[in-house]
Amino acid sequence: MNKKLIAGILVLLVGVVAFASLFTVNETQQVLVLRLGEPRRQIQTPGLQAKVPLIENLVVYDRRVLDLDPPVEQVILADQKRLDVDAFARYRIADPLRFYQTVRDEATLEQRLNTIVTSALRRVLGNVTLLTILSDERTQVMADISQRVNEEAQRFGIEIVDVRIRRADLPEETSQAIFARMRSEREREAAEARAQGQEQAQQIRSRADRERTVIIAESQRDSQILRGEGDNQALRILAEASGRDPEFYSFYRTLQAYRESLNKDDTTFVLSPTGDFFRFFRDVDAGLLAGRQDGPETPPGSVGPAALPPTGALPSPATVQEAEATGRASPLQAPAQ
Numbered sequence: 001m002n003k004k005l006i007a008g009i010l011v012l013l014v015g016v017v018a019f020a021s022l023f024t025v026n027e028t029q030q031v032l033v034l035r036l037g038e039p040r041r042q043i044q045t046p047g048l049q050a051k052v053p054l055i056e057n058l059v060v061y062d063r064r065v066l067d068l069d070p071p072v073e074q075v076i077l078a079d080q081k082r083l084d085v086d087a088f089a090r091y092r093i094a095d096p097l098r099f100y101q102t103v104r105d106e107a108t109l110e111q112r113l114n115t116i117v118t119s120a121l122r123r124v125l126g127n128v129t130l131l132t133i134l135s136d137e138r139t140q141v142m143a144d145i146s147q148r149v150n151e152e153a154q155r156f157g158i159e160i161v162d163v164r165i166r167r168a169d170l171p172e173e174t175s176q177a178i179f180a181r182m183r184s185e186r187e188r189e190a191a192e193a194r195a196q197g198q199e200q201a202q203q204i205r206s207r208a209d210r211e212r213t214v215i216i217a218e219s220q221r222d223s224q225i226l227r228g229e230g231d232n233q234a235l236r237i238l239a240e241a242s243g244r245d246p247e248f249y250s251f252y253r254t255l256q257a258y259r260e261s262l263n264k265d266d267t268t269f270v271l272s273p274t275g276d277f278f279r280f281f282r283d284v285d286a287g288l289l290a291g292r293q294d295g296p297e298t299p300p301g302s303v304g305p306a307a308l309p310p311t312g313a314l315p316s317p318a319t320v321q322e323a324e325a326t327g328r329a330s331p332l333q334a335p336a337q
Contacts, residue, residue: 020053032059032096042096059100061093065161066106070114074171075122079129084169089117089149090161098157109156113149117163120148133168254280 025031027046032039035056043049044063051058068089075085091113093099103109124145125133133141142164150160170178242249257277261269271277 021050023049023051023058025049028062028064030061030063030093030096032061032100033057034059039097039100044096059096061096061099063093065090065092068110068113068117070117073118073121075125077125077130077133078127081130082171082174083125083130083133084171085121085125085165086167086169087117087121087145087163087165089113089163091153091158092161093157094159095157098155100157102156109158112156113153113158116152117145117149120145120152120163124148133165138165251280 023031025043025046025048029046031043031049033041033043033051033056035052040056068091070087070089072084072086075083077083099109103112124141128137128141132138146160146163149163153160169175
């Protein structure tokens with residue numbers, strides 16, 4: 001019984017010693033073995049490894065590429081423009097021993113590496129312009145920054161894989177000033193274009209008004225000339241017509257006066273019956289009396305009693321127009337003596 005207990009205790013002790021002595025290194029890890037706090041060896045190959053229990057301990061670091069995200073920094077470029085730069089870095093722990101001797105852990109490294117990245121950004125971007133950053137030369141700029149950061153970071157036992165600018169923006173106050181300037185320039189251009197348009201519109205309007213005035217003046221001139229020629233021709237024709245038969249012309253003009261003045265049912269004249277306006281009515285009365293005294297026979301070309309209206313009556317305009325059209329003597333004209 002005692003032998004079995006002792007054997008069990010020995011097996012347990014062997015298991016504890018083996019558990020404390022053996023360890024596994026993962027393919028994503030690298031191990032630094034410390035003996036009483038002093039680095040003894042570094043293991044970068046994966047597999048089963050051994051150490052002295054209770055004397056040696058392990059410090060495990062990651063072999064993969066690690067991220068560094070420094071805060072946004074404001075950088076003054078060579079053309080004195082301010083730029084808010086948001087950069088990031090990728091690094092790998094290449095020498096665990098030096099890393100342990102300089103910074104011990106990743107948190108301390110990030111603090112010191114942020115300063116290095118920011119300093120490199122300021123030195124490199126301070127020698128270039130904004131146009132360079134926005135052009136194809138940006139790749140060369142980033143290579144220069146990576147080289148400077150790598151030179152400074154080698155003393156920590158790390159290797160800088162890449163340094164990139166995630167975003168580069170103008171500061172908020174600068175953006176607002178640029179937007180205000182762009183707005184004022186656009187407003188100035190709009191006002192200039194509007195003024196030019198108004199000037200062209202005024203020129204077109206003035207030219208149109210001038211052409212309109214010239215056209216109206218020429219039209220009025222031509223109309224006056226045509227109206228004068230027409231009036232001249234009308235007066236000439238009228239003079240020729242009145243010269244051929246003045247008595248008939250006077251009679252015709254009187255008929256027109258009768259037609260224009262007696263064409264309404266409510267026309268009222270307050271005139272003397274013996275006035276000159278009604279002289280043809282008196283001639284009609286005289287002709288009727290002469291026809292009654294001469295007898296029933298009526299000379300050719302004269303107006304008989306049956307064709308004449310009663311004394312004091314006025315023939316209708318249709319009767320006068322019919323007489324004028326047929327060439328007969330008008331009912332208002334006195335008979336030939």
